[in-house]
Amino acid sequence: MQRRIIKDKLFEIIIIIFALVSTFPLILILFQIVKKGIASINWSFFVNLPQPPGESGGGVSNAILGTFILIVIAGGFSILLGVLGGTFISEYKDKKISELIRLCVNIFQGIPSIVIGIIVYIWIVMPLHRFSALSGGIALGIMMLPLIVKSTEETLRLIPSSLKEASLALGASYTTTMLRVILPAGINGILSGILISVSRVAGETAPLLFTAFGNPFMNFNIFKPVDSLPLLIFNYSMSPYPEWHSIAWGASFVLISFIIILNILTKMVSRKWKTVF
Amino acid sequence: MKMDRYFKSILFGAAILLLLLLTGIFFTLLIGSIPAIKASGIKFLSGTSWNPVTGVYGAVPFVIGTLLTSFLALFISLPFSFSISLFLGEYFKKGALAEFLNYATDILASIPSVIYGFWGLLFLVPIVRKFELSFHILPYGVGIFTASLILAIMIIPYTSYLAKEVILLVPQDIKEAAYSLGATRSEVIRKIIVPYSRSGIFAGILLSLGRALGETMAVTMVIGNSNLIPGNIFSPANTMASVIANEFTEATNDVHLSALIELGLLLFIITGIINFIGNEIIKKLSIKG
Numbered sequence: 136m137q138r139r140i141i142k143d144k145l146f147e148i149i150i151i152i153f154a155l156v157s158t159f160p161l162i163l164i165l166f167q168i169v170k171k172g173i174a175s176i177n178w179s180f181f182v183n184l185p186q187p188p189g190e191s192g193g194g195v196s197n198a199i200l201g202t203f204i205l206i207v208i209a210g211g212f213s214i215l216l217g218v219l220g221g222t223f224i225s226e227y228k229d230k231k232i233s234e235l236i237r238l239c240v241n242i243f244q245g246i247p248s249i250v251i252g253i254i255v256y257i258w259i260v261m262p263l264h265r266f267s268a269l270s271g272g273i274a275l276g277i278m279m280l281p282l283i284v285k286s287t288e289e290t291l292r293l294i295p296s297s298l299k300e301a302s303l304a305l306g307a308s309y310t311t312t313m314l315r316v317i318l319p320a321g322i323n324g325i326l327s328g329i330l331i332s333v334s335r336v337a338g339e340t341a342p343l344l345f346t347a348f349g350n351p352f353m354n355f356n357i358f359k360p361v362d363s364l365p366l367l368i369f370n371y372s373m374s375p376y377p378e379w380h381s382i383a384w385g386a387s388f389v390l391i392s393f394i395i396i397l398n399i400l401t402k403m404v405s406r407k408w409k410t411v412f
Numbered sequence: 413m414k415m416d417r418y419f420k421s422i423l424f425g426a427a428i429l430l431l432l433l434l435t436g437i438f439f440t441l442l443i444g445s446i447p448a449i450k451a452s453g454i455k456f457l458s459g460t461s462w463n464p465v466t467g468v469y470g471a472v473p474f475v476i477g478t479l480l481t482s483f484l485a486l487f488i489s490l491p492f493s494f495s496i497s498l499f500l501g502e503y504f505k506k507g508a509l510a511e512f513l514n515y516a517t518d519i520l521a522s523i524p525s526v527i528y529g530f531w532g533l534l535f536l537v538p539i540v541r542k543f544e545l546s547f548h549i550l551p552y553g554v555g556i557f558t559a560s561l562i563l564a565i566m567i568i569p570y571t572s573y574l575a576k577e578v579i580l581l582v583p584q585d586i587k588e589a590a591y592s593l594g595a596t597r598s599e600v601i602r603k604i605i606v607p608y609s610r611s612g613i614f615a616g617i618l619l620s621l622g623r624a625l626g627e628t629m630a631v632t633m634v635i636g637n638s639n640l641i642p643g644n645i646f647s648p649a650n651t652m653a654s655v656i657a658n659e660f661t662e663a664t665n666d667v668h669l670s671a672l673i674e675l676g677l678l679l680f681i682i683t684g685i686i687n688f689i690g691n692e693i694i695k696k697l698s699i700k701g
Contacts, residue, residue, distance in 0.1 A: 139596050139599070140596060142596070142598060143596035143597055143598040143599070146597075146598035146601070147503065147597065147598070149495070150495045150498050150499055150503065151495075151499065151503070152495075153491055153492050153494075153495030153496075154492070154495040154496045154498075154499035154500075154513060155513075156492065157492035157493070157495070157496060157568055158512075158513065158516040160520075160565045161516050161519060161520050161523075163531075163535070164523065164527070164528075164531050165519070167531065167535065168527070168531075215426075216426055216429060216430065217430075219422065219423055219426030219427075220426045220427055220429075220430040222423055222426075223423040223424065223426060223427040224427065226423065232427060232428075232431065233427070235431060236427060236430055236431055236434075238688075239430075239431065239434040239435065240430075240434070241687065241688075241691045242684050242687050242688055242691075243434050243437070244687070245619065245622045245623070245626075245683055245684070245686070245687035245690075246437075246626070246680060246683060246684065246687075247625070247626025247627070247628065247653055247679055247680075247683055248626070248628065249626070249628040249653045249656050249657055249676070249679075250437075250441070250626070250676045250679060250680050251437075252660075253441070253444070253656065253660070253672075253673055253676045254437050254440055254441070256660070257440050257444055257673075258440065277433070277437075280430070280433070284430065308413065308415060308416055309416040309419065309420070310415045310416050310418075310419040313419065314419075334522060335522075337524075338522075338523070338524020338525070338526065338527070339524070340524070340525065340526040340628075340629045341525075341628035341629055341653070341657060344657055344660070344661065345660050345661050348661075365524055365526045365629075368526050368527065368530055369526050369529070369530075369629060369633070372526075372529070372530040372533055372534070372633065373533075373633065380534065383530060387527045387530060390524060390527065391523065391524075391527065394522050394523075394524070395519065395522070398518070398522060
């Protein structure tokens with residue numbers, strides 16, 4: 136009897152130790168990013184362009200702008216399509232085509248991001264004969280699609296059909312019902328799905344390697360290559376120069392802060408605009 | 413009512429577009445692989461040498477590299493993710509400690525892979541190098557072992573999240589029945605909880621494996637990028653994803669590019685099958701994945 140109790144206690148202690156030990160890497164990573172990141176952040180970090188190795192005062196303004204451009208293009212490509220597609224499969228649940236889309240979306244959610252890079256390279260970079268912000272943005276947009284479709288469908292499915300029936304009974308047309316009643320009722324879920332998908336792709340590097348490509352200069356033209364924070368971290372961390380490493384730490388800090396803020400925002404949105412049925 | 417017809421056709425159009433886009437990805441990869449399939453045929457899957465200069469494309473070194481890193485990572489991460497899922501699903505469902513662990517795994521899951529790679533390069537590689545020196549192994553620092561360590565950290569949140577969800581689904585009355593017969597908590601876990609949630613835990617492991625197989629940036633940065641078949645788990649190597657990342661923009665000719673696309677196709681098929689099985693299991697268990 137005694138032995139079984141000791142064994143039980145031992146098991147519990149082991150579980151607790153292993154669970155807590157697995158947070159060490161996170162604490163280490165965050166600690167180092169905050170420590171080294173803040174040290175290399177100052178005003179010129181946000182407004183200057185990258186400098187050649189050996190010169191101080193380099194910044195990442197081009198990458199911050201590039202990340203922003205890429206996300207805007209990705210959103211433009213995926214949000215409307217994703218929300219409409221998600222609405223379709225929740226409206227026509229039992230149709231064969233909805234089943235098929237659901238299956239595709241589930242499978243595509245797990246497709247390695249580098250494969251998306253290959254696809255967009257073939258679809259857009261090859262015909263245009265150049266790397267561009269447009270192709271990078273679409274690559275990120277394709278990665279956002281499954282998440283947006285899924286969150287839209289899941290949100291709309293939870294809306295009681297009595298809401299829809301009430302609207303139709305009042306004489307509202309189907310279009311009005313969907314656009315003015317059903318979609319607004321699910322706005323919190325749809326919006327948080329969009330925000331979460333942005334936070335997922337904001338840190339993506341692999342699909343940008345051969346689409347957005349990277350660019351050490353400021354660029355507003357979507358048909359030219361742009362830099363992004365993850366791309367810059369990749370390129371700088373693989374370089375042998377300590378100055379560039381410290382810029383990469385700073386960029387990591389900015390990127391992680393951005394992602395964590397997006398995650399917090401998502402939680403706030405889904406709480407604030409929650410419709411209770 | 414004309415408006416409704418338009419609206420419905422817009423919805424339908426979006427659905428069709430979505431379907432075309434997603435199936436188009438598969439066919440694009442297939443068509444892009446044709447030159448390589450013509451040039452290498454079945455040798456692509458059985459060849460042990462990859463040399464763009466002489467035009468020899470055998471994927472075996474990368475398949476081995478991919479499987480070794482992924483399974484090693486899974487092996488390293490399992491005790492940790494299993495502990496987290498039991499911690500959150502059984503021992504401490506609420507409280508400050510559970511809240512902390514929940515937040516920690518959330519943030520771990522949202523750190524971009526390039527940052528894991530950067531951290532691994534500057535922090536983990538020197539440690540592994542010291543370790544290798546003290547064991548008289550060639551001190552590369554980079555290699556399969558380092559890549560697996562990083563991957564293990566990256567997949568812990570995924571396995572533990574799904575496992576926790578299924579552990580929470582175990583009915584209270586079965587557990588209470590076991591307790592009333594005098595079972596200790598660890599016995600309940602081993603004889604009730606684990607068997608009951610086995611398939612869900614398996615699905616979680618599968619989905620994490622899918623992620624590990626396709627992970628690109630973190631692995632590319634610390635695996636050492638060697639196109640030879642790895643000699644042991646400390647050797648530098650390449651995975652399918654990392655060789656695509658390294659060589660794609662520098663592809664020397666059409667067959668080389670096409671061979672890289674074929675690697676992408678292979679990766680797509682493998683991860684597609686794994687995700688399909690994992691999702692089917694989750695659907696049966698009806699938990700939110």
